[in-house]
Amino acid sequence: MAKPAPTIIDTFQEFNAGIYLKQAEEALKQAALGVIYHGVKGKKAKLTLTIALSRLDDPDKTDMVNVEHQWAFDHPTKRGKKTETNTTTTPMHVSREGHLSIIAYDQHDAFGKPALVKPINGE
Numbered sequence: 001m002a003k004p005a006p007t008i009i010d011t012f013q014e015f016n017a018g019i020y021l022k023q024a025e026e027a028l029k030q031a032a033l034g035v036i037y038h039g040v041k042g043k044k045a046k047l048t049l050t051i052a053l054s055r056l057d058d059p060d061k062t063d064m065v066n067v068e069h070q071w072a073f074d075h076p077t078k079r080g081k082k083t084e085t086n087t088t089t090t091p092m093h094v095s096r097e098g099h100l101s102i103i104a105y106d107q108h109d110a111f112g113k114p115a116l117v118k119p120i121n122g123e
Contacts, residue, residue, distance in 0.1 A: 005097065005099055006099050006100070006101060009021075011099075011100050011101070014090065014092065014100070014101065014102045015067065015069045015088070015090050016069065016088040016089075016090055017090075019088075020069050020071070020088060020090075023071060023086060024047070024049060024071040027047055027071055027073040027084065027086075028047050028073070030073065030075060030082075031045035031046070031047050031073045031074075031075040032045065033075075034075025034076050034077065034081075034082065035075060035076065037078075038075075038076040038077055038078055039076055043076035043081075044076070045073065045074065045075035045076065046073060046074055046075075047071065047072070047073040048070075048071070048072045048073070049069075049070070049071050050068075050069070050070040050071075050072070051067060051068070051069050051070075052067075052068040052070075053065045053066070053067055053068075054066050054068070056091055063093055063094050063095075063104070064091055064092065064093055064094065065091070065092055065094055065100070066089055066090075066091050066092075067089060067090050067091070067092050067100065068087060068088075068089045069087070069088060069089070069090065070085065070086065070087040070088075071085070071086055072084065072085040072086070090102065093105060
């Protein structure tokens, strides 16, 4: 049975061992609270998620990319605004369909076909 294709949430949950998504969620909460408490006269908050991909190692030897993931936010405060940015990276495998995962989708045969072994008793 084929492995089901991951959703974007599944992929995001693998970034930085699940920490990226939790931190981005917390940043969104802080931005929302900043608007509620200090968002008078049109003050707004902003959360930006950025993902950049680059090839990892030699193209002929690997199906991996380095995923740089960043969240950045700003939100109003009583006397101005607060800004924070966090950038981390996760090496990930790319399937033939383009899905990203920290675990390889396609297992490569490391040993070739198994050799036939004759039984010890000669049968």
